[in-house]
Amino acid sequence: MSPVPRPPSHTHQPGPPFDAPAARKLRSALGMTPQHVAHNLRTSYGLPYVTQDLVAAWERGTETPTHSELTALAGALWCSPADLIGRPRTLREHRIARGLAPEDVARTVGHEFLAYVRMEESGQWRGTDRQTAALAELLGLTLPDLITVTGREAGLADLLRSAASTRWQAYVRPVGKIVPLDRRLLEAALRELHQSYQGHMVATLRWGDGGAAGEAGDTGRDFLDRIVEHFWTTVETRTS
Structure with a gap:
């Protein structure tokens, strides 16, 4: 019997962030081979096109399972889909x-x-x-997850960049409308972000036009690019 091709929609459909090493580790712990997993997916989960080569490709990270394939794979490996997903974002x-x-x-x-x-x-x-x-x-x-999945992270990032690079006091209320945190905690976090970013800018001015100034400028831009991550780290540090 000739192999059943994988549906074209499955080769283009974006899947969740897949943790390939976790899938390989779970399979090995069960004493299963990729062939065993493929057979299980074909006979028990209605995926007639799955071969041991496809399972191996998932585990190498060269192919990514779709949402439905990942759910079936979790069943075949006796685990939760969450065990096979990297950090969910959407x-x-x-x-x-x-x-x-x-x-x-x-x-x-x-x-x-x-x-x-x-x-x-x-x-x-x-x-x-x-x-x-x-x-x-x-x-x-979590609160960071909620901000992300509800589509408010981009707006938060814009406000945080402005708070870090201008007067942070003017952004306490706008940020607070997105992030329901205690006002004093929010003020402290924005002040710290502002001080950190201004420190990068002062270093750039101090070092003039040399290579060190370029590195400081790059560090400042990277800081702004990752401003949301820095914000949540600051909040977590102050609440731990």
């Missing part, structure tokens, strides 16, 4: 990591199914405060 990835169907999430948070699916596809959350709180509880979202 709403869809967090849902898959929890092993939930889109209709389950829509029903729990109180959204119409098609409206919820459109929000997953667009990356723009349109829920009320109550629905947002229900989503965070259902998917186990």
Whole structure:
């Protein structure tokens, strides 16, 4: 019998961030070969096109399983989909990591199914405060995760860059509208970001036009590019 080709949609459909080493480690711990996994996926999970070569490609990181393939692979390896996913970032990835169907999430948070699916596809959350709180509880979202999956991270990054490079005091209220943190904590975090960035700029001016100035300037730009990451690290440090 000739092999069944992988559906074209599966070769172009973006999947979740896949942790290839974890998949290989879990398979080895079960004493299974890629051939065993492929056979299980074909016979028990309705994926007739899966071969040992495809499983091996997933484990090497040269191919990425789709959402449905990853869910089936998790079943074959007796683990949760979350065990095979790198750090989820999108709403869809967090849902898959929890092993939930889109209709389950829509029903729990109180959204119409098609409206919820459109929000997953667009990356723009349109829920009320109550629905947002229900989503965070259902998917186990941290505050940084919630900001990201609801499509507010880009706006937060713009505000944080301005706070770091100009007067941070003017951005306490706008940032607070996105990030519901204690005002004193927010002020301290923005002040620290501002001081860190200004330190890079002072170093650039002090070193003049030499190579050190170029390195300081690059460091400053990198700091602004990763401003959201620096913000959450600062908040975590101050609350730990």
